[in-house]
Amino acid sequence: MSAVSGGSRASARTLAVVGGGAVGLAVAWQAAEAGWTVTLYDPAGDGVADGSPGTRAASWVAGGMLAPLSEGWPGEEKVLAFGAAALGHWRRFGARLAEVTGESPYVAAETLTVALDAADAADLRTVADWIAGHGHDLRLLDRAGVRALEPALARSVRAGLLATAEPAIDNRRVLRALRAACRAAGVEFRAEEVAALDDLPQARVVLAAGARSALLWPGLPVRPVKGEILRLRRRPGVTPPPERVVRARVHGRPLYLVPRADGLVVGATQYEAGFDAAVTVAGVRDLVADAEAILPGLGEYELAEAAAGARPGTPDNLPLLGPLDDRVVAATGHGRNGMLTLALTAAVVPPMLDGEIAPEAESASPQRFPASQLSPAGVAR
Numbered sequence: 001m002s003a004v005s006g007g008s009r010a011s012a013r014t015l016a017v018v019g020g021g022a023v024g025l026a027v028a029w030q031a032a033e034a035g036w037t038v039t040l041y042d043p044a045g046d047g048v049a050d051g052s053p054g055t056r057a058a059s060w061v062a063g064g065m066l067a068p069l070s071e072g073w074p075g076e077e078k079v080l081a082f083g084a085a086a087l088g089h090w091r092r093f094g095a096r097l098a099e100v101t102g103e104s105p106y107v108a109a110e111t112l113t114v115a116l117d118a119a120d121a122a123d124l125r126t127v128a129d130w131i132a133g134h135g136h137d138l139r140l141l142d143r144a145g146v147r148a149l150e151p152a153l154a155r156s157v158r159a160g161l162l163a164t165a166e167p168a169i170d171n172r173r174v175l176r177a178l179r180a181a182c183r184a185a186g187v188e189f190r191a192e193e194v195a196a197l198d199d200l201p202q203a204r205v206v207l208a209a210g211a212r213s214a215l216l217w218p219g220l221p222v223r224p225v226k227g228e229i230l231r232l233r234r235r236p237g238v239t240p241p242p243e244r245v246v247r248a249r250v251h252g253r254p255l256y257l258v259p260r261a262d263g264l265v266v267g268a269t270q271y272e273a274g275f276d277a278a279v280t281v282a283g284v285r286d287l288v289a290d291a292e293a294i295l296p297g298l299g300e301y302e303l304a305e306a307a308a309g310a311r312p313g314t315p316d317n318l319p320l321l322g323p324l325d326d327r328v329v330a331a332t333g334h335g336r337n338g339m340l341t342l343a344l345t346a347a348v349v350p351p352m353l354d355g356e357i358a359p360e361a362e363s364a365s366p367q368r369f370p371a372s373q374l375s376p377a378g379v380a381r
Contacts, residue, residue, distance in 0.1 A: 012037065012203060013035060013036050013037060013203065013204075014036070014037045014038075014039070014201075014202040014203045014204070015028075015031050015036040015037065015038045015039070015202055015203070015204045015205070015206065015353065016038075016039050016040075016041060016194075016200040016201075016202035016204070016205045016206070017031070017038060017039070017040045017041070017187075017205075017206045017208055018041050018042075018194050018197065018200075018205065018206065018207050018208060018209050018216065019040075019041075019042060019207070019208035019209035019210055019212075019213075019332075020040055020041075020042025020044055020189075021042075021058060021059040021208070021210050021338070022059040022062075022171070022174060022175055022178060022338060022339065022342050023059075023208045023210070023331055023332070023334060023338060023342060023345055023346075024040060024042065024206070024208035024209075024331070025040070025175065025178035025179060025181075025182055026093075026178055026342050026343075026345065026346035027206050027208055027331050027345065027346055027349045027350065028040045028182050028187045028206075029178060029181045029182045029185055029187065029346070030346045030347070030349075030350045031206070031349075031350040031353065032182065032185035032186055032187050033185050034350045034351075036204075036350070036353070037186075038182075038185075038186070038187045038188065039187070039188045039189075039190055039202060040182065040187055040188070040189050040190065041190045041192055041193075041194050041200075042189070042190075042191065043191060043192065043193050044191065058210055058211065058227075058309035058310055058311050058312070058338065059171060059175055059210075059309075059338060059339075060171070060172065060175065060307070060309065061227070061229050061307040061308065061309040062171040062229075062309070062338060062339050063168070063171070063229065063256055063258045063265050063267045063268060063339075064107065064168045064169040064170055064171040064174075064258055064265070064339050065111065065166070065168050065245055065247075065256060065258060065339070065340070066086075066087055066090055066166055066167050066168060066169065066339065066340045067111045067163065067166040067168075067245065067247070067340070068080060068082075068083025068084050068086065068087055068166075068337070068340060069083075069084070069131050069136050069138055069163050069165070069166060070111050070113050070127075070138070070161065070163050070166055070247055071083070071337075072127055072130065072131055072134075073127065073130070074126065074130045076317070077134070078316070078318060078363045079316075079317050079318060080131075080134060081134075081363065082318055082341070082344075082360070082363055082364060083337060083340060083341070084134075084136065085344055085360040086337075086340050086341040086342075086343060086344035086345075087165070087166070087340065089343035089344045089346075089347055090167075090340075090343045092343075093342070093343035093346065093347075094106065094169070094343075096181075097174060097177040097178070097181070100177050100180050100181045100184065101173070101176065101177040101180060103173065105169040105170060105173050105174050105177065106167050106168065106169055106170075107168050107169060107170045107258065107259050107260055107261070108167055108168040108243065108244050108245050108258065108259050109164075109167050109244070110162060110163060110164050110165075110166060110167070110244045110245070111162075111163040111166035111167075111168070111244060111245040111247060112141075112146070112149060112150060112160050112161070112162050112163075112242075112244045112245065112246050112247070113127075113160065113161040113163075113246075113247040113248065114146060114153065114157045114159070114160045114161075114246060114247070114248045114294065115157070115158055115159040115160070115248070115249075116154075116156055116157060116158065116248065116249075116250065116293070116294075117158070118158075120159075120248075120249055121158055121159040123249075124140065124159055124160070124161040125140065127161060128140050128161055136165075137164075137165075138161050138162065138163050139161070139162040139163075139164070140159070140160070140161060140162075141159065141160035141161070141162055142158075142159060142160075143157065143158050143159065145160060146159065146160040149162070149243075149244065150242045150243070150244065150246065152239045152240065152242065152295060152296075152297055153242070153246065153294060153295060154293060154294055154295065154296050156293070157248075157294070166245070168245045168258050168259070169339060170260060170261075171339055174339070174342075194209075194216065196216070197216055197217070197328060203327075204327055204328075204329070204353050205327060205328045205329070206328075206329050206330075206331050206349060206353075207324070207328055207329070207330050207331065207332055208331040208332055209332065210222075210310070210311075210312040210332060210334075210338075211223065211224035211225070211275070211310040211311065211312040211313075212224075212275075212310075213312060213320075213330070213332040213333070217324060217328070217330075219372060219373045219374075219375065220320070220324075220330070220332075220366075220373060220374070221314055221315055221320075221333070221369050221373050222312045222313070222314055222320065222332055222333045223272075223312075223313050223314075224273075224274055224275050224310035224311070224312070224313070225270060225271070225272060225310065225311045225312075225313040225335065225336075226269070226270070226271040226272070226273040226274075226276055226277075226308060226309075226310055226311075227267065227268040227269055227270055227271075227308065227309055227310075227311055227336065228267070228268060228269040228279050228280070228283040228284070228287065228306065228307070228308045229265055229266065229267035229268050229287075229306075229307055229308075229309075230265070230266040230267070230284065230287050230288070230291075230303065230305065230306050231260070231263065231264070231265055231266075231304045231305040231306075231307070232263045232264045232265075232266060232298065232301040232302065232303060232304060233262050233263040233301060233302040233304040234262060234263040234264075234301055234302075235300060235301060235302055238297060238300040238301060239295070239296075239297025239298070239300070241257070241259045241260075241263060241264045241295075242257060242259060242295065243259065244259075245257070245258050245259070246294060246295070248290075248294050250289075250290035250293050250294065251290070253269075253286060253290055254268075254270075255267075255287070255290045255291060255294065256268065257291060257294065257295060263301060263302075263304065264298070264301065266287050266288075266291045266298075267287070268287075268336070269283045269286065269287065270336075274310075275310050276308075277308050277309070277310070278308065279306040279307065279308050283306075283308075284306055311334075311335050311336050311338070312332055312333050312334060312335060312338075313333070313335045313336075314333040314335065315369075316368075317335055318333070318363060318364050319331075319332065319333040319334045319335070319341060319345065319364050320332050320333040320364060320366045321345060321348060321349060321352070321361050321364040321365070321366075322352060322357065322361065322364065322365045322366050322367065323352065323366070324366055324374055325374075329349060329352050329353060330366050331345055331349045344360065344361070348360065348361040
């Protein structure tokens with residue numbers, strides 16, 4: 001791994017994308033197709049990511065849910081509107097990825113949120129009513145309705161909320177497709193650590209370094225939020241995984257089960273732990289216990305992988321999409337919804353390089369935060 005050295009700045013339509021996770025790859029691909037000469041900087045390079053150090057780690061351990069409605073809650077109107085817009089971009093984006101790879105990125109077509117007690121069931125009704133008030137549809141199910149859809153779920157499940165418009169994708173399949181798309185579009189990959197954005201020779205820069213973005217732009221309101229996930233492989237003869245994404249709260253902890261071709265992804269813990277990438281015994285214990293409470297047959301699966309990543313969180317759970325100065329554009333802070341908001345980000349960020357701000361991206365403008373956070377020196381200009 002070498003450091004990027006300075007040099008004379010190019011004046012042509014040259015672009016540096018800093019960060020090789022899903023967001024950086026998607027922006028690099030779309031910018032290249034829009035006529036930019038793109039160089040993508042990431043220490044992990046253009047190899048197959050393994051979730052080890054590098055800005056790609058959070059993308060590598062994601063669940064892949066596209067569920068802005070199921071995650072909605074009264075008072076989070078801007079988050080809901082942004083997420084719903086992002087979901088709308090996935091139809092075209094997913095089709096383009098399928099063209100590149102010859103395989104669909106989707107692993108489930110619907111999301112089912114379940115309740116184990118009366119309080120959780122009441123919350124499902126609250127969400128359903130609030131979502132309906134914003135023009136979206138979620139279907140409430142009783143115990144029998146849940147079991148008709150997913151008979152392997154625990155008998156203790158007493159209610160459900162079905163989102164027929166919320167699919168899930170295989171995040172690792174998407175990463176492979178995005179790398180292939182970037183190569184086809186002529187993106188140059190540089191396996192280099194960027195020490196300072198001013199060192200880059202390109203005319204424009206997109207900062208897409210995830211949770212590490214604030215290391216390159218001090219004061220930027222992006223912080224690492226640790227999350228642990230498990231990947232479970234189905235063994236012969238055991239209960240098949242659910243066909244849908246299954247979400248729940250167990251003992252107050254959020255849980256999701258996302259099907260994969262060979263099993264399940266189970267997630268996710270959430271800690272304010274900086275860049276700690278260690279998988280803890282407590283995290284694995286809680287995920288396994290909570291998952292078994294929802295899918296009792298899960299104990300017979302093989303524990304294939306336990307991994308942790310640092311999600312890039314912001315104070316209001318919306319990303320940062322837009323200019324930081326006359327050269328640098330932010331594409332970071334996507335939090336736990338990086339895969340959901342990926343398609344919208346890829347659509348709106350390249351036009352920003354030419355001064356075009358899409359209306360659906362206005363709520364994610366970095367300018368919603370104080371100017372002192374938008375200066376790389378931490379001082380308002």
